[in-house]
Amino acid sequence: MQSLAGKRIVLGISGGIAAYKAAALTSKLTQAGAIVNAVLTQNALQFVQPATFQALSHQHVYTNTFQEPDPHVISHIELADKADLVLVAPATANIIGKMANGIADEMLTTILLATKAPVMVAPAMNVNMYDHPAVRANMERLAEYGYRFVEPGVGLLACGWIGKGRLVEPEEIVEAVAAFFAESRTQDLQGKRVLVTAGPTREKIDPVRYITNHASGKMGYAIAEAARDRGAQVVLVSGPTALPKPAGVQFVAVESVQEMFDAVMEHLPASDIVVKSAAVSDYRPKTVQEHKMKKGDGPLVLELDKAPDILRTIGERKTKQFVVGFAAETQDVIKHAQDKLERKNLDMIVANNVLTEGAGMGSDTNIVTLLTRAKEQVDLEKLSKRDVADKLFDAVLLKLAKRPLSELS
Template sequence: MSLANKNVLLGVTGGIAAYKAPDLVRKLTALGANVRVVLTGSATEFVSPLSLQAVSGNPVHQHLLDPAAEAAMGHIELAKWADILLIAPATANVLAKLAIGIADDLLTTLYLATTASVFIAPAMNQQMWKAPATLDNVERLARYGVNFIGPASGEQACGDLGAGRMMEPVEIASIVGQTVNRHAVAELRGKHVLITAGPTREPLDPVRYISNHSSGKMGFAIAEAAVNAGAEVTLVAGPVSLQTPRGCERIDVTTADDMLDACEQFARKADIFISTAAVADYKAVSVAENKIKKSDNELTLTFTKNPDILATISCKDNRPFCVGFAAESQDVEQYARQKLINKKLDMIAANDITADGLGFNSDNNALHVLWSGGDKKLPATSKSELAHQLISLITTRLNEIEKN
């Protein structure tokens, strides 16, 4: 992954996350990019032009009409200079302006004047992010070809919890680099990718069910990475509270049987099947019609095996390229290799669920990816970055098989 000799124009708008802009400049330059910064008027309330000039090594641009520029039209010169326009953080106000074509300052004018690839990392209060007007603006910009990075979920400056935080600078820089280079290392244009994510819920009675701790974050990140690589993506999701990645077709399911039905339907046209879902291994033989009441000190339930979705798809004729996940707590590589062979998979991604700060419900993970005759360890990083690395590996391996 590299941004060597790429001209990156960083637009910084007036949100509290603007204080991360100097670090973002450093991360971009570390990847080899030439960086120039544009500040909106309100952004200067949060970060100083001098600090950004110091880390970028270039003057910071703030005004639409620049007497020092050729013909006093600095916005045209900057628009032509840029290979990449990255707006981070992007406020709800700026998203609205860009969506309807308002150009009343340097940054919004640059957006209309450039032919560069555009990336936007939103940052705002969680309620503002999920407001219908904001979602409409994001959808419109996505149709225009804008690449969205995030937002992330978590605690916000105002004390709220939810989606709206700007992604961390290292993640933003990495995703820009991965996306810019995807034509060389992860081109999936014309391919259909089927992905499962999240847990399943197996009912015991009208109130209770058995499930697991899967958050679905890894699968959703892989879906977004596949879209960024140009693929048509169908995401079959168990019960999770995650926003659908832009450009994905999402199918919501509850039980393992539901998930299998959906996968069998869409696998017929899929080129790649990536099974990240944590499917319950067992289900109740019979589901009580009414709530089970407490009576004795012990309760005995009888369970039967659920269908193995991944094995079912991988054993079909004309099946897609099949990728499994193995979340293990011991002998991780050994169990993963067994699954690779027993389920007749093309690739498997193994992770150690006992590692601190990784795996279930975390925003980070690490994977050991194995295939026949090879393997690669992907060290701990954000699930978003890890997803791009995995999609790159899958594409490389698929291309090798298709050539042979």
């Protein structure tokens, strides 16, 4: 377990059945060295009691804005000011709605409005509630505020439904907290400008149809967030995705290959590192129909033209930039990736077999191989896409320092 020695964590516990897991979470955070101040909502008190958290944390537990144990301070302001992290676990749909809309009607929500500390949210609720448009919109707003999320797990829920919504295990939350503090200490991209492309592109056939692919944007967004957390100035050029915009980056929304090409070329001269993870259409319709095409009796022939090659153009125009490409393959992965690396004048390429379980488009994990111009090859085990992103930047920094990838830990 990573040390959290001296870190003051305000643990907000809201009123769901998963509140019982917050006791184990309090214990594990305390064992890791954190100072844990538990704050229970009135609804949480229907499931758990303050004495449990006081015994596990050895700290005063807060349940009421108007109960001040120390008359020399205003408790919710003192907690807000001293927190290194505010962690809401479990976070119900109700508390997420209050957080997103600035409602401060009890101790926890008042602290959340008053604090300048980073906030981490671990949702827990019924799968249908989690998928409700209002809840999704609230979470997207919180993500725009810069709040971090520990994604809920998939499984049998207390209500009997099976799906996404259960609070992840306390050990996983502790790991997420430890990773956050580790990232906060690592600013090795300070002063660097990083340009990232992500997601798919869409090439219009007519006003209602287009050509696209299965890319979700998850890998590119993870890369942009990793670069941001390591101190870089980040420009994220993204095709259409269902993901919330990462906070703290310059976000450029595009749709077509041409729009992505234009945006990338605009930002390329000022960039130090370019990571092109977007899955871009290689071809586009030669003619875009003005009106919806009607179904006929026979087959339809769609004539395609080659689309602009963004990665090749980057390789041709680069001056100081370190350029990383991606090769999503289904066979002869290393051979095709190495060929792409050479043809497009890249400095590094990230190769994966999208047919491998845990490495496909839309997955939360990836299994990749890093290849360089020096014929170096590093195979990474299955990791979360965020961990892959950090490994990628570790590798880039090694090469910028003219050191071998064999030093990658």
